[in-house]
Amino acid sequence: MSNDGHMxxxxxxxxxxxxxxxxxxxxxxxxxGMQLTGSQFSDTSAMLGNDIxxxxxxxxxxxxxxxxxxxxxxxxVHIGEVEISTPGDDVDVLIAMNPAALKTNFSAVPKGKxxxxxxxxxxxxxxxxxGYDQNPLDDGSLDSYVIIKAPITQLSRETIKDxxxxxxxxxxxxxxxxxxxxFWMFSRPLDYTIKFLEKKFGNxxxxxxxxxxVLKAGYHYAETLELxxxxxTVLPAKMTEGTYRIIxxxxxxxxxxxxxxxxxxxxxxxxxxxITPASDILHELSAHQHFGVVTFQAxxxxxxxxxxxxxxxxxxxxxxTTSGPGLALKSEAIGLAVMTELPIIIVDVQRGGPSTGLPxxxxxxxxxxxxxxRNGECPVIVVAPSTPANCFDFAYEASRLAMEHMTxxxxxxxxxxxxxxAPWRIRSIKDMQPINPAPSPEPEAAADWMPYLRDPETxxxxxxxxxxxxxxxxxxxxxxxxxTGHISYDPENHEHMVKRRAEKVKRVENHIPEQQIDxxxxxxxxxxxxxxxxxxxxxxxxxxxxxGRSIGLAHFNYLNPLPRNTREIFTRxxxxxxxxxxxxxxxxxxxxxxxxxxxxxxxxxxxxxxxxLELNEHFSGLLG
Amino acid sequence: xxxxxxxxFKDFASDQExxxxxxxxxxxxxxxxxxxxxMMGRRREDFVFVSGIGCSSRFPYYMNTYGFHxxxxxxxxxxxxxxxxxPKLSVWVITGDGDGLAIGGNHMIHAIRRNIDLNIILFNNxxxxxxxxxxxxxxxxxxxxxxxPYGNTQxxxxxxxxxxxxxxxxxxxVPDNNPNDMADIFVAAEKHHGTSxxxxxxxxxxxxxxxxxxxVDKSVREDMLLYLKxxxxxxxxxxxxxxxxxxxxxxxxxxxxxxxxxxxxxxxHDATDPNPSMHFMLTQLQYPLPVGxxxxxxSSTFExxxxxxxSASVQKSKFKSVDDxxxxxxxxxx
Ligand code: SF4
Numbered sequence: 001m002s003n004d005g006h007m008x009x010x011x012x013x014x015x016x017x018x019x020x021x022x023x024x025x026x027x028x029x030x031x032x033g034m035q036l037t038g039s040q041f042s043d044t045s046a047m048l049g050n051d052i053x054x055x056x057x058x059x060x061x062x063x064x065x066x067x068x069x070x071x072x073x074x075x076x077v078h079i080g081e082v083e084i085s086t087p088g089d090d091v092d093v094l095i096a097m098n099p100a101a102l103k104t105n106f107s108a109v110p111k112g113k114x115x116x117x118x119x120x121x122x123x124x125x126x127x128x129x130x131g132y133d134q135n136p137l138d139d140g141s142l143d144s145y146v147i148i149k150a151p152i153t154q155l156s157r158e159t160i161k162d163x164x165x166x167x168x169x170x171x172x173x174x175x176x177x178x179x180x181x182x183f184w185m186f187s188r189p190l191d192y193t194i195k196f197l198e199k200k201f202g203n204x205x206x207x208x209x210x211x212x213x214v215l216k217a218g219y220h221y222a223e224t225l226e227l228x229x230x231x232x233t234v235l236p237a238k239m240t241e242g243t244y245r246i247i248x249x250x251x252x253x254x255x256x257x258x259x260x261x262x263x264x265x266x267x268x269x270x271x272x273x274x275i276t277p278a279s280d281i282l283h284e285l286s287a288h289q290h291f292g293v294v295t296f297q298a299x300x301x302x303x304x305x306x307x308x309x310x311x312x313x314x315x316x317x318x319x320x321t322t323s324g325p326g327l328a329l330k331s332e333a334i335g336l337a338v339m340t341e342l343p344i345i346i347v348d349v350q351r352g353g354p355s356t357g358l359p360x361x362x363x364x365x366x367x368x369x370x371x372x373x374r375n376g377e378c379p380v381i382v383v384a385p386s387t388p389a390n391c392f393d394f395a396y397e398a399s400r401l402a403m404e405h406m407t408x409x410x411x412x413x414x415x416x417x418x419x420x421x422a423p424w425r426i427r428s429i430k431d432m433q434p435i436n437p438a439p440s441p442e443p444e445a446a447a448d449w450m451p452y453l454r455d456p457e458t459x460x461x462x463x464x465x466x467x468x469x470x471x472x473x474x475x476x477x478x479x480x481x482x483x484t485g486h487i488s489y490d491p492e493n494h495e496h497m498v499k500r501r502a503e504k505v506k507r508v509e510n511h512i513p514e515q516q517i518d519x520x521x522x523x524x525x526x527x528x529x530x531x532x533x534x535x536x537x538x539x540x541x542x543x544x545x546x547x548g549r550s551i552g553l554a555h556f557n558y559l560n561p562l563p564r565n566t567r568e569i570f571t572r573x574x575x576x577x578x579x580x581x582x583x584x585x586x587x588x589x590x591x592x593x594x595x596x597x598x599x600x601x602x603x604x605x606x607x608x609x610x611x612x613l614e615l616n617e618h619f620s621g622l623l624g
Numbered sequence: 625x626x627x628x629x630x631x632x633f634k635d636f637a638s639d640q641e642x643x644x645x646x647x648x649x650x651x652x653x654x655x656x657x658x659x660x661x662x663m664m665g666r667r668r669e670d671f672v673f674v675s676g677i678g679c680s681s682r683f684p685y686y687m688n689t690y691g692f693h694x695x696x697x698x699x700x701x702x703x704x705x706x707x708x709x710x711p712k713l714s715v716w717v718i719t720g721d722g723d724g725l726a727i728g729g730n731h732m733i734h735a736i737r738r739n740i741d742l743n744i745i746l747f748n749n750x751x752x753x754x755x756x757x758x759x760x761x762x763x764x765x766x767x768x769x770x771x772x773p774y775g776n777t778q779x780x781x782x783x784x785x786x787x788x789x790x791x792x793x794x795x796x797x798v799p800d801n802n803p804n805d806m807a808d809i810f811v812a813a814e815k816h817h818g819t820s821x822x823x824x825x826x827x828x829x830x831x832x833x834x835x836x837x838x839x840v841d842k843s844v845r846e847d848m849l850l851y852l853k854x855x856x857x858x859x860x861x862x863x864x865x866x867x868x869x870x871x872x873x874x875x876x877x878x879x880x881x882x883x884x885x886x887x888x889x890x891x892x893h894d895a896t897d898p899n900p901s902m903h904f905m906l907t908q909l910q911y912p913l914p915v916g917x918x919x920x921x922x923s924s925t926f927e928x929x930x931x932x933x934x935s936a937s938v939q940k941s942k943f944k945s946v947d948d949x950x951x952x953x954x955x956x957x958x
Contacts (some may be wrong), residue, residue: 047956236958245955258946269709271701288949289934290941294708296930299734303701306694306731310674310705313692314713318705336695425958426950466690466706466713469669474638474685476693477677486640487685 021080023088024182026175027105028097029066030073033175037095038075039421040179044192045079046246046423049236053078053388053535054421055087055609057360067129069100079186081237085387085535087420089611093185095178097121097152099130114146116181118174120153150221152177159217160210169207173214180218190215242425249388249417250277252424253347254284256395257319258291263396264403264435266317268293271307273300273326276359277415278349281321301329305346309333312342313475315440315465317399321347324366325356327410328373334408335374338501340475341452341461343402343409343437347395350414352607361607362416364531365582370410371560371589377498379505381405382560384412386534389424391417394557396432403437405508406460407501412559414532414581416609438463446470451485458511459504508561515554515563518542522572523550525622528599529579530556530586533610537579540615549623559586562593570597577602577622579610631662638688644679649800649826653747654686656803660810661689666714673716674703676723678754679828680747683718697728700735703742711927714814717744722752725761725781736790738926739818743810746783746823751832769831784907787821788900788919794820795903796917799840799849800827805916812917818925839913852906852916857890860912867891868909875905877912895920 026038035056042052057074065071078088093114096102098121109115117137127135136142137149156177157170183190194212201208247255261268270293272282286295294311298304305320312318322330327348337344350366352358370382381401385394391413398409438460441449451473452461464471473485481488482497517526519541529537534555541553554569556562570576577600578587584601591599602618604610629635636658644650661671671689675681677696684691690713694702699717707715717724717735724732724746735742751769752758758771762783766775787795794816796809806824813820825836839848846862858868865880867890878885895903895917903919943949 043954047954049956049958239958241958243951243955244958245950245953255946255950258949262946267709269705271705290937290943291946291949292934292938294930294934296704296708298701298704299730302698303704303731303734306698306701307705307708309694310692310702310707311709312705313702314672314706314709316705316709318709332695333698340692426955428947429945429950430947465710466672467669467710469667472669472689472691474687474691474693476675476684476691477695478693 020082021078021084021088022092022186023076023078023090024093024095024186025074025076025091025105025108026095026178027072027074027101028095028175029100030071031066032073032097033172034073034075034097037175037179038077040193040196041182041188042077042079042421043246044183044188045077045186046244047192048188049239050079050081051084051237051239051423052080052246052421053084053087055416056419065129067098067100067126069104069130072101072104074101074105083237083239084422085539086609086612087535089613093182095182097174097178099126099132099136102136103130103132109145111144112146114148115142116148116150116178118152118178119149120151150181150225152218155217155221156214159213163206163210165206165210169210173211176211176215177218177221180215180220181222183215184219184222190219239423240425244423244425246421247389247392247424248280248419248421249385249391249413250280250349250419251284252389252391253385253395253411253413253418254281254288256392257285257317257345257399258288258293259392259429259432260396260399260435261291261293261317263429263432264317264399264437266315266403266437269308269311269316269318270295270321271298271304271311271318272296272321273298273304275301275323275326277351277418278321278323278326278347280418281347281349301326302333305330305333305344308344309337309340309342312337312344313340313466315463317403318343319345319347319399321349323349323351323359324353324369327366327369331374334380334410335376335378336477337408338374338378338380339477339479341406341501343406345395345398345402345409345411347411347413349418350412358607360415362414362532362609363581363605363607364412364414364533365585365605366412367530367559367582367585368588370412377502379502379560381407381409381505381508382412383409383558384531384556385417386531386555386557388417388420388422390557392424400433400435401508401511403435404460404511405458405504406438406463407504412531417532440464440468441471443468443470450483451475452480452483458507459500506561509564512558512561512563514565515556515558515569517569518553518555519545520550520552523552524574525549525551525619526570526573526576527551527553527579527619528556528576528586528590529553530559533579533581536610536612536615539612540619543612543616544619544623551619551623556586559589567594570594575600575622577619579603579615581605581609628665628667631668633658633662635668636661636688638686640685642686643682645830647829648679649749649824649828650679650683650747652800652803653745653806653824653826654683656806657687657810659803660807660814663807663811664714664814666814670712671714671716672703672706673718674699674706675718676720676728678720678723678752680718680720680826681723697723697726698731699723700728700731700742700744704735704740707740707742707927708930711741711931715742717742719744719746720753721746721748721750721760721762721783725783725786729761733786733790736787736792736819736821739791739793739923740926741818743813743820744822745810745813746821747826748783748823749826749828749832750780750835751828753828753831757831782907783821783823784918785904788904788907792821793818793919793921793923794917795823795907795919796821797823797825797915799825799836799845799915801840801842809917812920816920817922848912850909850912850914852893852895852914852918854893854895854917854920857887857892859890866912868912875909897921
């Protein structure tokens with residue numbers, strides 16, 4: 001396999017080129033429907049059995065001026081017959097619906113690859129808006145690319161000119177023409193998209209028909225056009241047998257909580273305030289009110305977490321969702337949850353920071369905030385999903401740990417996996433690890449019951465709910481005497497309670513799995529990562545390992561407490577490199593936890609994921 | 625469910641030593657609450673007291689009910705979670721002028737706006753007590769405090785105006801030297817369906833002693849306070865010869881029998897009028913100072929709307945288990 005992980009296989013008798021994987025990016029104005037186009041392509045590919053990974057890239061401005069570079073919206077799809085872990089670094093086929101889309105996406109396309117443009121959009125007005133002095137299609141700057149100049153706008157309009165549609169509706173079908181072309185290039189059938197359009201425009205038969213006509217026109221245009229050098233085909237990936245669906249990270253997170261609520265027989269409560277890129281979890285859970293979920297859109301972030309805490313006191317599986325700035329606002333209430341020893345889950349879908357930072361871009365820079373961003377000695381459990389699909393598993397796991405150990409849990413997702421999608425093999429929730437929330441006391445225990453009576457193994461206190469006769473008790477933010485729960489300013493008791501709360505979190509290590517290593521189990525180089533960077537890291541490590549290099553990947557999902565075999569794993573390698581989309585926060589944690597090891601760092605803080613290429617180069621350098 | 629026990633106030637007193645300053649108005653409020661709860665016909669385990677931070681917010685520790693001593697200003701938000709999680713509970717918010725109107729002002733107005741069935745008791749002493757004597761959002765202009773040694777320059781909130789301006793449907797005001805009236809108002813607040821807001825004019829003996837004396841002291845209160853009673857004329861004064869009439873677009877205190885004024889000119893109090901205009905004017909009246917239930921209008925509550933909607937969705941749902949969701953829609957086989 002070459003460095004960019006791309007390989008052209010053989011010619012078939014249909015003169016189609018078989019690829020083991022290919023990266024396609026749809027780019028256009030935010031009003032051009034690129035997200036829809038891209039997801040139609042990826043969903044169709046998944047149905048054919050390809051593995052896929054997608055990443056939408058949309059502007060922070062909701063309605064940026066048309067044709068401007070900051071109004072460009074993109075959707076990248078990576079499909080393959082091999083296992084796909086990232087949306088891909090280098091673009092094999094770029095569809096640029098206007099000059100601004102070409103300008104902003106051009107650098108992701110290596111020489112020799114294909115760019116499809118809508119030439120109708122390359123007017124002098126649009127070129128100026130995009131900041132081009134001259135037309136890049138004429139000045140020779142694209143000579144080393146395969147450029148397909150298709151009159152997409154004109155042909156779309158021509159196809160439906162007799163249908164009596166207004167101008168805007170006619171122009172809105174352009175994306176279907178482009179999609180039709182790409183469907184033909186990659187031998188995809190149209191029926192999935194036709195079915196989708198039927199649903200979407202069910203009550204507007206005219207619009208439905210126009211879209212289908214243009215989709216087919218694009219398909220046939222590509223078929224008959226000599227400009228297209230060849231057609232490609234991507235064969236199905238070798239994936240585990242089963243029932244699959246395509247799922248986005250935020251949706252998977254929401255569904256994981258639904259599953260946890262059902263398996264723990266708890267009502268699910270979400271207290272939340274809208275914030276990018278976490279709001280989709282609020283939307284998704286609000287749409288599933290039919291499971292008995294109560295979603296409360298609060299007046300602010302603090303009310304979001306405080307309402308969750310009130311619901312937890314009353315016995316719900318209570319969560320709050322946010323992104324970095326919101327986590328900062330919730331700090332004091334998380335401290336109150338630690339003090340009152342109540343289970344809540346705080347989801348932080350990380351974005352670029354500090355402050356408002358880069359709201360629509362990804363970063364991993366909230367780890368230390370999650371670990372330490374509160375007053376006092378205030379430990380919480382921290383877990384992080386690592387793929388769009390396992391957002392489901394870790395939302396479920398966060399719920400299990402919170403309720404079994406009666407302590408808050410922070411779930412660190414990020415913009416990259418939250419908005420990315422991937423195939424997900426569905427399992428029945430009946431096969432998941434059971435959740436046994438801390439018990440409520442039995443009625444006969446009322447006489448000598450105390451609010452801080454603890455489970456001797458987990459140290460979790462019991463969950464006595466308002467409405468239960470005989471267990472009336474008071475909790476709060478003031479330090480409490482252990483067991484009785486009375487307010488206590490006693491110095492010895494305070495230290496004892498600080499240690500108890502720390503010990504309670506530490507003992508969670510006995511209830512989580514050991515850390516696994518992918519690739520070499522010992523040897524020259526251990527790559528360490530956590531959270532949303534898994535896709536890029538595993539792709540890079542796997543390719544080097546397959547080349548026979550002594551390299552392994554320890555990718556952490558449990559960040560506090562760390563898996564109990566962490567130290568032992570680190571002893572097995574000569575070098576350890578910690579890769580993060582921040583300045584080295586996990587490295588800082590590991591240095592203080594296990595100071596006996598030398599840690600190298602590889603960091604990137606650009607609001608972008610790692611590329612496999614840059615990782616490969618860096619690891620190759622370290623391997624010597 | 626067994627029969628309702630015959631509670632007395634003692635059943636609602638916790639074993640914790642009360643730590644307010646001797647002579648603090650809070651004692652009266654605590655006593656009035658412990659007296660009021662047995663009159664509500666509810667089980668002890670169904671009461672939840674939620675508070676923020678401040679002298680007032682110690683209150684839940686002294687009540688033998690469920691209690692949550694929260695963080696500064698956030699009691700309405702915590703209480704909202706409690707009520708949404710179990711709408712059957714009787715949920716109380718205990719707060720003060722600093723806790724409820726400064727740091728927690730946002731939660732206060734939004735709780736009231738939604739009309740969630742919480743009973744919010746705001747102890748207004750026009751000062752910060754626990755932090756030792758700074759001016760609060762209800763301190764008067766010119767009031768000298770630790771943080772305003774030359775006189776307060778911030779205009780105050782009138783909590784009644786704020787509550788009604790936040791679409792409040794129940795607002796009552798009560799001085800802290802009349803435990804019987806206060807207990808009755810707590811009972812009325814509990815019975816009211818929706819957010820009930822009770823402002824207690826509470827004396828802080830340490831930092832703002834006598835703040836309300838000119839109006840509420842036993843020696844003057846008959847003449848200075850207007851005790852509002854539903855359906856009764858707004859008559860006040862030791863001699864019961866003074867009243868409120870509506871004149872020149874405002875409320876005016878008049879003496880019956882003087883200048884041709886008869887009892888017929890005196891307004892009748894209707895707390896249940898959905899139009900808040902009169903209630904709003906009453907909250908602004910300085911002399912006499914209206915006390916009692918100023919506004920009490922029944923309308924649907926937040927938790928009812930939520931509950932009705934969620935129950936209807938559950939009823940209609942084609943999904944009985946999350947499994948049905950996971951395997952629904954666009955799935956495919958490999
Ligand atoms: S400081 Fe004032 S309000 Fe606080 S307990 Fe003492 S008297 Fe009461």
